[in-house]
Amino acid sequence: MIRRKKLRMIPQTAGVQLRIFCASVFALGCMAASSLAADLRVGLALNFRIQGPAAPYFIALDNGYYQVEGLNVRIDVLANSTDAIERVVSGTADVGVADLSALIRYRDAQPDAPVKAIFIVYNRPSFAVVARKSRGIASPKDLEGKRLGVSASGSTFSYWPIFVKTTGIDEAKVTIENIGIPVREPMLAAGQLDAATGMALELVVGLKERGVPPDDIVVMQMSDYGVELYGDAVIVNTKFAAEHDGAVKGLLRAMLKGLKDTVRSPANAVASVLRRDDSLAKSTETERLVLAIRSNILTSEVKANGYGAIDPQRFARVVDQLAIAYRFKSKKPTPEDVFDASFLPSAAERRAN
Secondary structure, X not given: OOOOOOOOOOOHHHHHHHHHHHHHHHHHHHHHHHHHHOOEEEEEEEOOOOOHHHHHHHHHHHOOHHHHOOEEEEEEEXXXXXXXXXXXXXXXXXXXXXXXXHHHHHHHXXXXXXXXXXXXXOXXXXXXXXXXXXXXXXXXXHHOOOEEEEOOOOHHHHOHHHHHHHHOOOHHHOEEEEOOHHHHHHHHHOOOOOXXXXXXXXXXXXXXXXXXXXHHEEEEEHHHHOOOOOOEEEEEEHHHHHHOHHHHHHHHHXXXXXXXXXXXXXXXXXXXXXXXXXXXXXXXXXXXXXXXHHHHHOOHHHHHHOOEOOXXXXXXXXXXXXXXXXXXXXXXXOHHHHEOHHHOOOHHHHOOO
């Protein structure tokens, strides 16, 4: 049975006040709509397909954080960091997400390119060598005498020489097999390879989906073995940033809120990803996101110093390590050559809590 509440009569004077209040709300609503129509449109280019780790960018959109900052953000998903960098350089996208080492190399080749990093998302990259324990591998040196599947066009193999240097592997004793990325997990699962290079976020989940027992998967994150590279960073077209200083700062505030929401509740944040692709499995993408948070985002350095910034001394070591795998065409870059810290939210806002 539906209970009907007894209506309370509003005095005439109160009714006049109520009508004035409603008219004011209507006027404010019109102003808000007008403001929304005038919001700054911002194109954001992601460097990877829609998966769990993309949650911070989408949850910021779904929770209205960009809108609060007066931004109408459109998110495009690209194939890799190079595509995202080039989209930002061309101005087709205003901001993007790209691997910082890829940006360093890009700017070395094109020092006048209008692009810089403004916020570190992955304090450590997801670059890894993933192996099968049943193939006799437990540590990097065990790769000697084994078959390692790599994709020559993939970003992880670009940094293999650094991993070799920091771990003391005798590279001559490792059989390198160049394979396509689509067959990497199937070949590793079938025992046609002993190990493979790639993003841990991809390889680990892919092997489990193919029935490889979790306790047979050995994950050697390069960052756990002396490779000090940073991972994904937010990048910006410097011309756009110069014209819209406040908007870029607002964008980072919104992204930071989305990042903190994601770290606080990965399972809830993944919902924003699943809305974009209903073919994704919540359990799979949650696992992928949790792995990214634990290994790449919420590191001990971030817990101590907060999100987003770079450490100048570490950056110098990063550049020295890149020189192992890449010949710089000009002088080695300084932090200011590739990173603009002026848009970062305050240290208090960036605190990991």
